[in-house]
Amino acid sequence: MPKLYFSTNLRHKNYHIFNKPVSKKEFEQKRKEILSSYSNLEKAKKEFSEFKKKAIVKYAYQIKCHNTTGDYMYNCHDVKYGFDTENSKNCRYVADAESTIDCWDMNNTYYKPELNLDVMGALQTYNVKHSVYVLTSSNIEYCDSVHNCESCFGFIGLKKKKYCILNKQYSKEEYEKLKEIIIGNMKKEGVYGDFISPELSPFGYNETLAQSYIPMNEKEAKEKNFNWQDKTTGTYGKETIKEGEIPETIEDVSENPPDGRVDILKEILVCSDCKKNFRITSAELNFYKRMHIPLPHKDFECRHKERMSKRNPRKLWHRKCMKSGCNNEFETAYSPERTEIVYCEQCYNQEVY
Template identity: 50%
Template structure:
């Protein structure tokens, strides 16, 4: 183990012996940035939710895209980008040793067309990104295999769910976070295999519960106490009566959660790992929202990876990846963004089926390519070695793309979710900023405070009205599928736009920072790493003590 000082934030960070072995295996050098600053660089390459309308630079038709009309790149709609109307290899560039690698990479970026949205095989789901195999979905992000889902992030195999996050294999859910296999649940967190829950936390195999926590196999309960069916239904309709009664219940639930004993981390079936919101992971540190990982560290939003480090949004059994933002399958991937079904690539962006690539953009199939130019194998290896020797003299050798070549501004990219900065501060640190964000203001036809309290007072005329977010004053609309859902679930209309609702949900989850703490149960000396900060009022127990608190 050794300690280094981060070249960006100047904080001390640890490089473990296991990490050094990994860097050796990956034929790279140890990082000069701390795990947090490494992740920040990767996040600069991901605009997940800011969508624009602009025309495709090839067919000129209007499209929904991640790139603003004033973005410096050529942007194609999905149909054009995948077509034979253009050839990524026509941008082949000879390497020039009188310039730095990143100078040449930046020049290539301004020429090669980019894919407008990262959305694949979706049906009637134009307003989605980081999405695949979805049907009739709207404003869902980093999500796949869903049907009729709206306004959510990280949904997998869900049906008719609205305003949810990190939800798997569930149906008819609203405002649920970190749940699996739930049916008709609302305002629920960390529940599994359950039905008809309202304002519940950490239940398993339960049904018809309100304000229940830490329960297993319970039913018809309020505050973990059993009631008759009639009493239960009475309480339920009281809560769901109107907007105001739901807001009151939200506050009660927040207080209840605060008093509830919690496990130090949301980890199930994990062995020898640190991190949070993880399932079935073995051997590694700092894993977040990661499932079925083996021998991986410093990961976020990944599924089934092995022998990898520093990866985000990394799915479909990838292996030996280092510093990756966005990959499906693949092996031996380094310092790249959105590389799909590719092997042995480095400094590549938005490439498919590429083997042995260095500094390539928007390649759809290729072998032994440098700056989009194909080479013979021997020639490729020789040239790549020469470039690496040149790069060793530059400060960022072996590190992820520097922020100067990130394709998005600070406030468009996901970095702003985790490390928010003001415009002034972002500009001062050398980042770009987008002033013309999408959306309108002052166009509302229903003023703040004038939205009917109950869904019973609303009909389809609402689809023509323009609402206003009570928090950020941005205008928003209600879509037909959404109205149908609210009617079906007897829910009032929201008073905030999608983005503010999303931010509210994210605030209910812990951040990606670990603290050494000990179990708060009297006389227990067990220690652990947790995302619950010492200055919060949460009651945190170790695994053993927590299990004794389960009903």
């Protein structure tokens, strides 16, 4: 396996650091130096972040795609505004989708959901609308947590049911008649076709994955009728090791140390970002030791937030290829304010390969 460290846009290379070739010995020495302490690792990460700002990038991460717009896509056909989507066709506004067909406004959908609209969480579904967590079901509207059901409207948490409205069983004729009455009233109120109201969510917007992909502050979230959690779970001010006292190197950390070193598994740490307390588990410590990585100084939520910030946003801008003389235009997740040099696929391949 090629050995590369903090490099980008390289092909068929080995022993490179910050895109510069080095000998095998130099590579190992530099790698050990970077990982020798938390400060050195953070310094290298910041240098690489600045280094990437001047890099050439392809307008989108797409492989085997035709007539698509979006990012992180594989084997898609006629998909517009798709993100983290694969093996899908004829879709609009989909994310985290696999084998999704003829669907619109979908998230977390897998195993051939078809003719679905406005659904969050679907697996092997057909003709499902405005619903949440629907599995192997068909002809479903305004439902939540549905398993193996057919022709149901406005119910929650049922399995293997048919012709139900508000969790009550009806005959087929009664179901069709009552459903039309309900839809008619919803249309008069102007709410039919809307997704389930966000006010009904048991979670605050800032507690969900939505905050990772589409960050909003409290004011922005509440303007869109989302709930907000003022105080997220966790403890503060209980640390037994202060922020600046967390060991710099993994060699200074041990379990049940006989020599007076820090027994990190018995300590309570404090996040350098959010100031929330966190602990190191035994399995986690074993991983850091095996990989020769210094202990983190941030809790797992802030580390997750940092990783997510390195991904492109789920938003597109219309731009032109920045290669001189090229007039290709495209939809890209790289905003015009960013410093990367954005190329169309043809120009990128000519430059990098």
